[in-house]
Every structure is written in C-alpha cells, then in structure tokens.
Amino acid sequence: xxxxxxxxxxxxxxxxxxxxxxRAGAVAxxxxxxxxxxxxxxxxxxxxxxxxxxxxxxEIALWSFVVLLLSGVFLTLWFNPSMGxxxxxxxxxxxxxxxxxxxxxxxxxxSFDVRGGLLMRQMHHWAAMIFIASMMIHLLRVYFTGAxxxxxxxxxxIGCLLLLLxxxxxxxxxxxxxxxxxxxxxxxxxxxxxxxPVVGSYMSFFLFGGEFPGESIIPRLYTVHVLLIPGLLLxxxxxxxxxLVYHKHTQxxxxxRTEENVVGFPMLPVYAAKAGGFFFIVFGVIxxxxxxxxxxxxxxxxPYDPSKVTAGSQPDWYMGWPDGALxxxxxxxxxxxxxxxxxxxxxPIIVLPGLMFTILLLLPFVESWITGDxxxxxxxxxxxxxxxxxxxxxxxxxFYGLMWAAGGNDIIAILLDLSINQITYFMRVAVFVGPVIxxxxxxxxxxxxxxxxxxxxxxxxxxxxxxxxxxxxxxxxHLPVSESRAYTLTAxxxxxxxxxxxxxxxxxxxxxxxxxxxxxLRQRLRTLMYADNVQPPTRQELEAAHHHADHDADHHADHHADHxxxxxxxxxxxxGH
Amino acid sequence: xxxxxDTLPVxxxxxxxxxxxxxxxxxxxxxxxxxxxxxxxQVAGLFGLSMVCAVLFVVAYFSxxxxxxxxxxxxxxxxxxxxxxxxxxxxLFFGIGIIQWARKLMGDHExxxxxHPARSSDEDRAATLEALNLGLEESGIGRRKLVLFxxxxxxxxxxxxxxxxLRDLGPTPNQVAESGVEGAGLERTIWTKGMRVVRDVVGTPxxxxxxxxxxxxxxxxxxxxxxxxxxxxxxxxxxxxxAKSKGAVVLIRMDPEDNNPGPGRENWDxxxxxxxxxxxxHVGCPISLNERKTHHLLCPCHxxxxxxxxxxxxxxxxxxxxxxxxxxxxxxxxxLVAQSDFTEPVGPSYWERDSQADTSKIPGxxxxx
Numbered sequence: 001x002x003x004x005x006x007x008x009x010x011x012x013x014x015x016x017x018x019x020x021x022x023r024a025g026a027v028a029x030x031x032x033x034x035x036x037x038x039x040x041x042x043x044x045x046x047x048x049x050x051x052x053x054x055x056x057x058x059e060i061a062l063w064s065f066v067v068l069l070l071s072g073v074f075l076t077l078w079f080n081p082s083m084g085x086x087x088x089x090x091x092x093x094x095x096x097x098x099x100x101x102x103x104x105x106x107x108x109x110x111s112f113d114v115r116g117g118l119l120m121r122q123m124h125h126w127a128a129m130i131f132i133a134s135m136m137i138h139l140l141r142v143y144f145t146g147a148x149x150x151x152x153x154x155x156x157x158i159g160c161l162l163l164l165l166x167x168x169x170x171x172x173x174x175x176x177x178x179x180x181x182x183x184x185x186x187x188x189x190x191x192x193x194x195x196x197p198v199v200g201s202y203m204s205f206f207l208f209g210g211e212f213p214g215e216s217i218i219p220r221l222y223t224v225h226v227l228l229i230p231g232l233l234l235x236x237x238x239x240x241x242x243x244l245v246y247h248k249h250t251q252x253x254x255x256x257r258t259e260e261n262v263v264g265f266p267m268l269p270v271y272a273a274k275a276g277g278f279f280f281i282v283f284g285v286i287x288x289x290x291x292x293x294x295x296x297x298x299x300x301x302x303p304y305d306p307s308k309v310t311a312g313s314q315p316d317w318y319m320g321w322p323d324g325a326l327x328x329x330x331x332x333x334x335x336x337x338x339x340x341x342x343x344x345x346x347x348p349i350i351v352l353p354g355l356m357f358t359i360l361l362l363l364p365f366v367e368s369w370i371t372g373d374x375x376x377x378x379x380x381x382x383x384x385x386x387x388x389x390x391x392x393x394x395x396x397x398x399f400y401g402l403m404w405a406a407g408g409n410d411i412i413a414i415l416l417d418l419s420i421n422q423i424t425y426f427m428r429v430a431v432f433v434g435p436v437i438x439x440x441x442x443x444x445x446x447x448x449x450x451x452x453x454x455x456x457x458x459x460x461x462x463x464x465x466x467x468x469x470x471x472x473x474x475x476x477x478h479l480p481v482s483e484s485r486a487y488t489l490t491a492x493x494x495x496x497x498x499x500x501x502x503x504x505x506x507x508x509x510x511x512x513x514x515x516x517x518x519x520x521l522r523q524r525l526r527t528l529m530y531a532d533n534v535q536p537p538t539r540q541e542l543e544a545a546h547h548h549a550d551h552d553a554d555h556h557a558d559h560h561a562d563h564x565x566x567x568x569x570x571x572x573x574x575x576g577h
Numbered sequence: 578x579x580x581x582x583d584t585l586p587v588x589x590x591x592x593x594x595x596x597x598x599x600x601x602x603x604x605x606x607x608x609x610x611x612x613x614x615x616x617x618x619q620v621a622g623l624f625g626l627s628m629v630c631a632v633l634f635v636v637a638y639f640s641x642x643x644x645x646x647x648x649x650x651x652x653x654x655x656x657x658x659x660x661x662x663x664x665x666x667x668x669l670f671f672g673i674g675i676i677q678w679a680r681k682l683m684g685d686h687e688x689x690x691x692x693h694p695a696r697s698s699d700e701d702r703a704a705t706l707e708a709l710n711l712g713l714e715e716s717g718i719g720r721r722k723l724v725l726f727x728x729x730x731x732x733x734x735x736x737x738x739x740x741x742x743l744r745d746l747g748p749t750p751n752q753v754a755e756s757g758v759e760g761a762g763l764e765r766t767i768w769t770k771g772m773r774v775v776r777d778v779v780g781t782p783x784x785x786x787x788x789x790x791x792x793x794x795x796x797x798x799x800x801x802x803x804x805x806x807x808x809x810x811x812x813x814x815x816x817x818x819x820a821k822s823k824g825a826v827v828l829i830r831m832d833p834e835d836n837n838p839g840p841g842r843e844n845w846d847x848x849x850x851x852x853x854x855x856x857x858x859h860v861g862c863p864i865s866l867n868e869r870k871t872h873h874l875l876c877p878c879h880x881x882x883x884x885x886x887x888x889x890x891x892x893x894x895x896x897x898x899x900x901x902x903x904x905x906x907x908x909x910x911x912x913l914v915a916q917s918d919f920t921e922p923v924g925p926s927y928w929e930r931d932s933q934a935d936t937s938k939i940p941g942x943x944x945x946x
Binding site: 046047048083084085091112113114115116118119122123151184187188190191192194195196197198199200201202204205206207208209210211212213214215216246247248255256257258259260261262263264265266269270273274276277278279280281282283284285287288289290291292305306307308309310311312313323326327328329330331332333335338339340341342344345348376378409410420421424483484486487490491536537538539541542 | 590591592593594595596597598599638643656657658659660661662664665666667668669670671672673674675676678679680683684685687688689690691692694695696743744746747748749750753761762763777795797813814815818819821822824825855859860861862863864865866877878879880881891893894895896897898924925926927928929930931932933934
C-alpha cells in the first residue's frame with residue numbers, strides 16, 4: 001500500500017521531541033520535587049496493555065464496583081438501618097398507616113419521596129447484579145484461556161475471594177430493606193445456621209441478638225454491608241490490580257507476540273482513554289437500567305411479617321444455586337443421643353458451597369500438580385487446546401446451571417406446565433449425570449476443533465471452488481491459510497508425551513510425574529489430561545503436506561490445457577483435494 | 578544472566594517462523610485531514626450531547642413530580658425514568674466520546690514491552706535469604722525453644738479476648754428459654770391452654786361452624802392482638818415478631834373420613850378441624866399453599882409438601898419432620914382454643930433438639946391422654 005505518510009497527523013509522530021515542559025510538565029515537576037514520582041512513573045505511564053474484547057470483562061466488574069460505591073454512599077444518606085417500629089405516613093397509598101420497621105419505611109421514602117432515590121436504589125441493585133455476573137464471566141475467561149497458570153495463581157485466589165465476598169455483600173445488601181421477600185431470606189438463613197452441628201443455635205442467637213427475628217440483625221448486616229465487606233473488597237481489588245500490573249497482562253499468540261514480550265497500546269493515552277471512557281459507558285448503561293428496568297420493587301412485597309410469605313420466593317440469582325441444592329436434597333435427619341443433625345439443610349447449604357469454593361480455589365494448583373508444569377505462561381491458550389481443562393470447567397458450569405435451574409423448579413413447573421415433583425426427581429439425578437455428559441462432550445468437541453485446525457494447517461482452507469478432474473471427478477479446492485494465521489495456529493507448545501515418561505524433566509521442562517507419592521494417580525490423571533489431544537504439526541509434517549499439495553497440483557497441471565493458470569496458482573500452494 | 582531462571586523460557590521450536598508484527602496500517606484520520614476534522618467534530622459533538630443530557634437531568638429533577646404522582650408514565654415513575662435516561666445519556670455520550678477520540682485521533686502505534694520473570698534475580702534472592710537468616714539468627718528464635726513456645730502460646734491466647742468480646746452479641750438459647758418471657762426459647766411458643774385461635778389479620782375468634790370442609794384459615798394466637806384498657810397492644814415490637822414467628826398456624830377442616838390422626842392425637846381436632854404450625858420444619862418459611870383436593874400443604878420456599886390428613890407428614894421435598902400439631906378444643910363461648918402449647922418445638926431442626934422426646938402427650942393431662 002502506498003500512502004503519503006508525510007500527511008500523517010501529528011498524533012502519530014514518533015520522534016522524541018525535546019522541548020521545554022508545558023503546563024502539564026510544570027505540574028509534574030512540582031509534584032516530583034515533593035513526591036519523587038518520576039522514577040515510578042517513567043515506565044508506567046507508557047505501560048503496554050494488550051487489546052482483546054475478553055479483557056474487558058474484568059473491567060466491567062471493576063467499574064460496576066465503583067458505581068456501587070457511589071450509589072451506595074447516596075443511599076446511606078437516607079436509609080435508616082433500624083428495626084424500630086413506625087407507622088408509615090409517606091406518599092405510597094397502599095401502605096399508608098401500616099406498621100413497619102424504620103429500615104423498610106426509609107426504603108419506601110427513598111423510593112417515593114426522594115427525587116432520584118428510586119433511580120439510585122435500582123442502579124445500586126443492577127450494579128450489584130452486573131458486578132457479580134461480570135466477575136463470574138471474567139473468571140470463566142481466565143480459566144478457559146489458561147490465564148490462571150503460573151505466575152498468576154495467587155491472583156486467581158484473590159479473584160475467587162472477591163467473588164465470594166461479592167456474593168456475601170449482595171446477600172447482606174438485599175436483606176437490608178426488611179421487606180417480606182428479604183425477611184424470608186433472612187429467616188431461611190436462620191434455619192441454615194441452626195442446622196450446623198453443636199454451634200448452630202448459638203450462632204443464630206448471637207447473630208440475631210436473641211431469638212429470631214430480634215431487633216439487631218438489620219443494623220448488624222448494615223455494618224457488614226457498608227464497612228466490613230466493602231473494605232475487604234477494596235483491599236483485595238487493589239491487590240488484584242497491583243498483581244496485574246506487576247505480572248503484565250497476558251496476550252494471545254500471534255505474529256510478533258511471544259512469551260517474552262507484551263504488545264499493545266500504551267497506558268497514556270490510548271489505554272487510559274479506552275478504560276476511562278469504558279467506565280462512563282458501564283456507568284451510563286447502569287443508569288439506563290436503573291431508570292428503565294424495575295428491580296426489587298420492595299413496595300409490592302410489603303413489610304416483613306414472620307407469619308407471611310409470598311409464592312415464588314427466590315433469592316437474587318447468584319444465591320440461586322445453593323437454594324436449588326436445598327430444594328432437591330431429600331429430607332434426611334439423624335436423631336442421636338438427644339441431638340438432631342439436619343443433613344437436609346447442612347449438606348446443601350453449608351457444606352456444598354464451601355466445597356465448591358474450595359474446588360474453585362484449588363483449580364490452578366491441581367492442574368499444575370497433574371501436569372507438572374512449573375513454567376511461567378504469558379501466552380493465552382485457546383480453550384480447544386486444553387480439552388480436559390475446558391471440559392472440567394464446562395462440567396462445573398453444568399453442575400452450577402442445573403442447581404440454579406433447580407432453584408427455580410417452582411417457576412419452571414408453572415411456566416412449562418410440568419410437575420414440580422418430577423422436575424425435582426429429574427434434577428436429583430441430573431446434577432450428577434449432567435456434568436459427566438458435559439465433560440465427555442466438551443472434551444471430544446475440543447479435540448474435534450483441534451483436528452479441524454490441523455486440517456486447515458496441512459491441507460488449507462475450503463475455498464468453495466469446485467474443480468472437475470479430467471476423469472470427471474469433482475473435488476473442492478483448498479488454499480493455504482495466510483502465513484500469520486498459520487503461525488498463530490501453530491504457536492503453541494506440544495503436550496508432553498504421556499505414553500513414555502523417560503527422564504525426570506522432559507524437553508519442555510516438565511517434571512516427570514512418576515516421582516513422589518500418589519504417582520500412580522498423577523500419571524493416570526496426566527494421561528487423561530493429554531490423551532487424544534492433537535499436537536501442532538512439526539516443520540517436517542507441514543513441509544511434507546505442502547509438498548504433497550504441490551505434487552498434486554503438478555499432476556493436475558500435466559493433464560490440463562490451462563497449464564498457465566495452474567502454475568501461477570502453484571506459488572500459493574493449492575491443495576488438490 | 579547465567580542462570581536460566583533469570584530469563585523467560587525460550588519457546589520450543591515452532592513449526593513456522595514468527596513473521597513478526599504486521600506493518601502498521603494508517604487510518605483514514607491519519608492521512609486525510611478532512612476525515613481527521615470530521616472525527617474531531619464527532620468527538621466534540623458527543624461531548625456536547627453529554628452536556629445536553631446533563632442539563633435535561635437537572636430540568637427533569639426540578640420539573641417532574643414524585644410522591645403521590647409516581648406512576649404517571651406507563652405505570653413507571655416519570656421522574657425516575659427521565660432522570661435515569663438523562664443520566665445514562667450524560668455518561669454514555671461522554672464515555673463514547675472519549676473512546677471515539679482514542680480510536681480515531683490518538684496515536685495507534687502498538688508498542689512492545691519485554692516481560693521479566695515474576696521472580697527476583699538470583700543475587701537478590703541470595704541477599705534476601707541471607708538477610709532473613711541473619712535476622713532470624715540474631716533473634717535466636719531457632720535456639721531458644723522456650724521463647725518460641727512462649728510467643729506461639731501468647732499469640733494463640735491473644736485470640737481469647739477477641740472471641741470473648743463477641744460473647745454479648747446475644748443471649749444463649751438457654752438464657753432466652755429461662756428468661757421468664759411467655760413462650761420464649763426454641764422449645765416453646767406463646768400458645769397456652771385456652772388461648773383462642775384467631776384470624777391472622779383482623780384478630781377475630783373463630784367458631785367451628787365458620788370453617789367449611791376443605792377451608793384453610795391462616796390464624797394466630799389471640800395473645801398477639803390483646804390490648805390494655807387504653808387500646809395499646811400488650812405485645813409489640815420484637816416480642817410481637819418473635820411470637821408471630823413461632824405461633825403462626827393454619828386451620829383446616831377435614832372430612833372426618835379422610836383424616837388419619839396421629840397416635841395419641843385422636844382428640845386434638847374439633848369436628849374435623851385441625852390446627853398445624855405454619856412454620857416449615859425445613860428452614861422456617863411460613864407455609865400456606867394449600868391444595869384443597871389432596872389436602873397437601875406446600876412450602877413456597879423449597880416445596881416441602883405435608884399431608885394435612887395424615888398428621889402433616891412430609892410427602893415430598895427436603896423437610897424431614899411433620900408439621901407440629903396444635904391440640905384444639907372449644908371454649909365456653911364456642912370459639913376455637915388451644916388445649917396447650919405445641920408438644921414439640923416448631924420450625925427448623927437444631928443441634929440441641931431432642932427429636933426422640935417428641936410426644937403427643939398434652940402436659941398437665943396426666944396419663945389419660
């Protein structure tokens with residue numbers, strides 16, 4: 001391409017211009033004289049951030065957290081976290097004259113008598129939904145692309161803690177308005193606590209300041225919600241970001257993008273502008289949702305009354321999956337020596353979430369134990385190139401999804417006109433069988449995609465051009481993919497050869513799995529991890545395939561009248577299949 | 578850099594050589610002054626729209642009603658709708674403007690930075706390790722076992738004040754049960770012998786004749802509606818909430834032919850009218866979804882289903898115990914009353930619950946029941 005680059009705009013000038021500092025420079029000098037920031041800033045102002053749409057997911061989580069802080073501070077100016085009883089005299093007709101807690105009354109006041117109050121309440125709640133959802137999708141992105149591998153395991157752990165704390169923060173938040181729905185949630189939480197062996201009823205009485213519901217739970221949850229958890233979240237987010245900056249962002253393999261470098265736009269100005277602009281977009285979308293989409297209309301539920309409940313009572317969606325476990329668990333209790341152990345509550349709601357969270361935390365460590373891979377990784381893997389890992393997460397997602405669906409078994413029964421009993425029986429089996437099926441399908445699917453990549457590399461892509469041979473046979477013409485695409489497809493490590501472990505450290509620097517305790521299990525898992533994976537072709541294989549294609553083309557050419565056309569295309573390595 | 582750990586691993590031989598970064602492609606705004614000018618106007622225009630929306634926000638704030646007129650537009654708060662749309666516009670146009678600026682006008686040369694391993698260099702590691710060892714050595718912690726045990730023990734004991742301080746968060750279950758307040762504690766409710774069963778919202782007593790076969794009443798103990806001479810409720814606030822959270826019941830009249838009372842509970846109904854705790858034995862939701870034909874009662878929270886004609890036994894779902902039954906009688910004026918409190922704890926199970934002690938024996942009746 002010939003472009004007259006003499007006209008290139010000044011913004012793209014790359015020459016280092018030495019001149020007297022402008023106004024920004026003067027401010028920077030003033031600050032550096034006092035803070036000495038220049039040493040730290042000289043590298044970081046132009047720090048490189050690689051670009052990919054999926055790197056935006058964590059950003060959504062970060063920005064929605066900022067929106068949560070801003071809207072949350074606004075709400076605290078009116079919300080009164082007290083369970084003191086008052087008679088409602090605000091402008092919402094349907095509840096006027098009714099006795100309720102001050103917490104609920106001030107939620108109504110925020111919704112009806114403070115301008116912009118309902119907007120802020122709904123923005124706060126929508127931002128919470130988006131915060132948790134984007135953390136989950138960000139977690140999936142990280143895992144599916146292998147970004148949790150060394151040296152980023154600790155950032156994975158921090159991320160998991162953020163998800164756990166975010167969920168608790170959400171629960172404490174939607175419990176505060178003290179409406180009928182949230183009160184029902186707190187009551188269920190009381191039942192959960194009481195199911196714990198030995199300490200259960202004590203924990204309940206301490207938390208509620210006596211017998212349920214008491215008058216302490218809302219003020220206590222308020223402190224947890226506006227001080228304790230946000231403080232922890234802020235600290236962990238800061239650590240998460242610092243580690244991100246220290247490790248530098250991962251990037252996708254491609255021409256010029258290797259394990260040793262990071263290619264992208266500098267923080268100042270492009271990345272700062274894109275990320276900063278994106279904050280306003282996230283904020284703006286949340287504002288539109290808060291204004292246009294009703295969420296948690298607490299005025300319709302009425303004040304909490306421990307003798308009432310609404311049909312279709314459900315927690316916020318992120319608490320749905322343990323609720324589903326609770327619903328499909330058979331009613332088992334053990335009565336022994338004057339004590340009762342409620343397996344039907346304790347297992348699904350106390351043990352299961354703890355177990356799932358532990359599994360999540362350990363995923364990077366278990367993987368590196370199985371593979372023996374202790375190298376640093378900065379290039380991302382496509383999900384298909386780690387079939388067993390991808391299948392593991394899809395199995396976990398299937399478990400989560402089925403549990404979540406079970407948490408809405410009453411809604412599903414009504415919407416689809418099905419028997420709630422049969423849905424529940426089905427789910428009791430499906431949560432065990434579904435993940436296994438999902439694992440097998442995903443793994444084979446990934447391997448098929450790997451085969452497709454190999455096919456494209458060795459034999460070219462399908463052009464859609466149908467050729468007829470002199471014998472009358474028809475075949476589709478294949479053409480080789482571009483060099484940069486071929487490079488991108490092959491820029492991945494070969495998996496270790498699991499069939500023949502010979503030395504303690506193989507060519508790729510991986511430890512021999514046959515050492516240490518549990519070596520048999522480790523070897524079997526390692527075989528499962530890599531078995532049937534398609535390896536990228538070697539240089540020889542590629543050359544052989546291309547030679548074969550050349551030969552085919554020559555062969556055709558000899559028999560063709562349009563010799564000229566064929567030989568011209570030959571330079572582009574036509575495939576003759 | 579003699580040690581291989583100081584550098585990132587050299588990648589295994591790739592079958593295709595790295596063609597290197599593709600050449601930078603100039604954007605229209607880089608080479609065409611007209612396009613550049615147009616992009617600049619676009620960006621400024623977006624910032625302008627953001628300003629307009631901010632003004633609209635202020636206008637909407639002061640001109641649109643809230644309070645009594647909150648549902649003036651499609652049933653939504655017009656104020657909330659307008660404020661949300663205007664605020665959304667303010668922020669979105671601003672954000673899109675900045676990103677457009679970055680994409681069209683800012684330099685778009687990708688630059689390359691080299692990575693360094695996360696670990697420190699071997700020299701730094703050795704120096705740090707040396708300093709660490711020296712520090713530990715000088716402290717003598719390795720040699721002085723007594724000090725080591727001392728500091729460990731003291732550190733552990735330091736947890737005691739932190740834990741003990743939380744003790745007064747609430748009374749223990751036993752303290753509540755022995756507080757003397759009527760119906761306090763996990764094992765008792767406010768129901769007593771002779772207390773009327775009243776309608777849950779209005780508090781009026783119920784005659785057996787008021788209840789048709791298949792009817793389900795949500796009912797409460799009369800105590801929570803009682804007032805003193807000046808009309809002030811006797812029970813209010815927390816005490817009221819606690820009383821309701823354990824005392825709520827459902828009344829249902831069963832065709833006597835359908836009903837299969839539990840052992841020892843043959844005299845707990847009044848003309849087929851049965852009374853059960855409304856609090857689910859699973860995690861404590863109030864239950865009230867009644868299926869008239871099957872006399873099944875379903876909990877809306879987790880779908881535990883109880884058969885009211887069979888001593889409220891669990892027929893489906895995660896609950897493990899039947900709903901406790903309240904023995905009924907009729908007082909001199911012909912209204913339904915309780916024969917006693919529940920004979921077992923209501924609500925979810927808990928560790929100290931002695932389920933083998935559940936009984937159908939009404940206290941104070943001797944062995945005749």
